[in-house]
Amino acid sequence: MQGQDDEEELLRSVALQNAKSILAARQRAEQELVAAKEALREWSEKLTNILESITDGFIATDKEWRLTSPT
């Protein structure tokens, strides 16, 4: 019984140490998501600026030549 208690204590210890690493991994994943969203926003802004600054007419199509922009 004592052996089982010791084992459970050890298991708890491992799991709770893991919890700290999991939290760190979660924070990293959240930071990566924030960075990806920021990069997307910047790219979108850049694209908008380019489109707004050109004086020629502009349309965008997909591979099937269907109009995708302006929509």
Add this chain to the structure above:
Amino acid sequence: MPIPTEPIGSIPRPLRLIEAVAKVGSEAPSLEPLYEEAIRDTIVRFEATGSPVISDGEQRKYHNFWTYCVHGLPNTTAEGFAIPFSAGHTRRMLRLASGPFRYRRYADSYLEVAMRQTQLPVKQAVISPSALSLMYPPTRIPGYSREEFIDDLLGEHETEIRRCLQKGAHKVQVDFTEGRLAIKIDPSGDLLNSFIALNNLALARFSAAERARIGVHTCPGGDLDSTHSADIDYAELLPSLFELHAGNFYIALAGERDPVRVLKIIRQYMKPNQRIFAGVTGPIDPRVETPEEVRDRVVQAAKYIPVEQLGTTDDCGFSPFSDDTSTSRDTAFAKIRSRVLGTALAARIIGAE
């Protein structure tokens, strides 16, 4: 739209195979004909039950549903944690001795063999990252941090699921039988929450369409007709369980003392995009349920779970550990047949045909 019904995964291995493995080990080339015969027989008998979705019965998962992917790795030892069962025995897990952590085999290797032998949809069970996270030892492995381990673990789990999805698995079911065990070990709930966080980190790597094909299985463990955590109240697990970003939940229910109470908790916490596969047969109960008993369980479940979100399953695999002979293959398939027939009977009553 009929009520979907799926197995959990394992079917008891033929005695001849179990005896041969005990003699020569699980990977001896001489076992190939026995493995092939076991898989072929499992699929034929699965099809005969009328089950619309089948598995390979985990005939090649050695030694169990938990460690199949790492069994035989040279950088593991047999001194992992012992999980105590109510029958008085324990099952010992593996421990990582050095990095890096890599799977030795992915479950899609089982899936593709099964898919070649049937026209029916095949599902594949895989082990959760949270279960394998317990392989890292209490003290730091020199040159391989716990953080590196967690990253590698998530990568390997993602790879395994992707391979199964790409090969056409009907569903990929993540076995999360340590949910209730986590509460038993740490009643504060912190451990369970960290398990949920880890598994969600893995699920976040998949699209919504992929997550619709991913499920999570929870039960109180099943081995030698006993459990490891049936004494833990579902009320402590289910609210956290439904925070997992999976589309399907396979929940042991038939063996519960008060299934209505559990169904009420499910109703309270389940989310609109989640399908609940309620356990309607009990693998650790030696008695074979009748289709009518199953029917009544399904009808009862439908009072609490919207029919469009309801499915049925077995409470657990029939032999998650490969040497478990407490249930016969005949009994397992008889129970599956009752699940299939009983679910169809209930569908007629509920009007879900």
